[in-house]
Amino acid sequence: MAVEILMPALSPTMEEGTLAKWLVKEGDVVKSGQILAEIETDKATMEFEAVDEGTIGKILVAEGTSGVKVNTAIATLIEEGGSAEVAVKAAPVAAAPVAVVAAPVAAPKAPVAQGARVFASPLARRIAAEKGLDLTKVQGSGPHGRIVRSDVEGAKAAPAPVAIAAPAPAPVAAAPAKAAMPTGMAAETVMKMYADRAYTEVPLDGMRRTIAARLTEAKQTIPHFYLRREVRLDALMAFREQLNKGLEARGVKLSVNDFIIKACAAALQAVPNANAVWAGDRILKLKPSDVAVAVAIEGGLFTPVLKDADKKTLSTLSAEMKDLASRAKTKKLAPHEYQGGSFAISNLGMMGVENFDAVINPPHGAILAVGAGLKKPVVLKDGTLGVATVMSMTLSVDHRVIDGALGDELLKHIVELLENPMAMLA
Incomplete structure (x- = not known):
């Protein structure tokens, strides 16, 4: 018997993907759990594993093909007793069961009957054994x-009420592709306006569509307000230089951004009511400080999340941030590495931008926009004029989650920690 292998939904926001590379060819015998292909989602390149055993009959979608819709047949699998001829004939037929695919996120899951045999891929069984999970209590999506x-990777998450904070926001996951036109003007209308002008049309890939949808949703539905402060960085710069000398032998070099991450994480612990996210009809106050940091990549951006950032040393945060940023630029991050968090940092100061207002990344309660540190004339403590390195920061706040006084308290703590950096080591 031949059945279809369908394009899987490998992330909550995925509606289509690119079949980047086949790791098998027609006629290959595959086992359950074997990696079949690499698929590019809107955010990352992910491996796609087999669920059933059999022989690859016909590859229906060539590698490098983009815009492949979720649940589109990409190949056929010949089960035991089948033939390649049957597979080719079966390809256009819509087979009811999916042979080899991680089912779409929205697909209903079949419960495991009491006392019934548990069907699971070898890889799923291995991961479950490592985590000590009871497979009879896990619902399968295959x-x-x-x-x-x-299924087993997600099973480590807390029960449903708490898990709202970790996945990508529901409104974005459900957003249709057409949301990528935030102005509401149809493509044909815009193109007519510029019919007599030379231009190059750039189709939107999955990442740009997702970014457009998320930013449109954020600006249309989140009541932003902005709080601004300046930070004097001279003490931090001197402290950083001193620490880096001691860390040089270990090959560690701390950046100003590492201190900003640590300061934000500590401030969220000091002001726990601001460590929160908007969950549709309620607010979720988080206990850990999970801080997302915007990383620019070609064609878009990622916001990898540094979890439990308040508990980590500056050198650990620095190493983790470098690793996440490096893998973000090659789209090698797994969804759990860029979803979640309650707070984000966008630092354009390293690019020379003096100040700006960042857009909140839902469901986060706030995002900190960091500008460049510049030499400026200041009034010193003794009342005389002097020169200091001053950095502008703007906190964009979701008024549904954080009120003005609470936002001010959070930003004040961040500033105090950056101006007294030794307090971050306490």
Whole structure:
């Protein structure tokens, strides 16, 4: 018997993807859990594993093909007793069960009957054993309710009420592709306006569509307000230089951004009511300081999340941030590495931008826009004029989550920590 292998939904926001690379060819015998292909989602390149065993019959979508819709047949699998001829004929037929695919996020999951045999891929069983998970309590999203890798990886999350804080925001996951036109003007209308002008049309890839949808949703639905402060960095710069001398032998070099991450994480602990996210009809106050940091990449940006950032040393945060940023630029981050968090940092100061207002990344309660540190004339403590390195910061706040006084308290703590950096080591 031949069945279809369908394009999986490998992230909550994925509606289509690019089949980047096939790791098998027609006629190859594959085992359950074997990696079949690399698929580019709107945010990352992810591996796609087999659920069932069999022989690859016909590859229907060539590698490098973009815009492949979720649930589109990309290949056929010949089960035991089948033939390649059957697979080719079966390709256009819509087979009810999916042979090899991590089912779409929205697909209903089949419950495991009490005392019934548990169907799970070998990889899923191995991960479950490592985590000590009871597979009879895990709902499978694969064909016939089979448990696959994504099911057991997600099973480590807390129960549903708490898990709202970790995944990508529901409104964005459900946003249709057409939301990528934030102005509401149809493409044909805009193109007619410029019909007599030379231009190059740049189609939107999955990442730009997602960014457009998220930013449109953020600006239309989140009541932003902005709080601004300046930070004197001279003490931090001197402290950083001293620390880097001691860390030089270990190959560690701290950046100003590492101190900003640590300061924000500590401030969220000092002002716990601001460590919160908007969950549609309620606010979730988080206990850990999970701080997202915007990383620019070609064609878009990622916001990898540094979890439990308040508990980590500056050198640990520095190493983790370098690793996340490096893998973000090659789209090698897993969804759990860039989803979640309650607070974000966008630092354009390193690019020379003096100040700006950042757009909140839902469901976060706030985002800190960091400008460049510039030499400026200042009034010193003794009342005389002097020169100091001053950095502008703007906190964009979701008024549904954080009120003005609370936002001011959070920003004040961030500033105090940056101007007294030794306090971050306490």
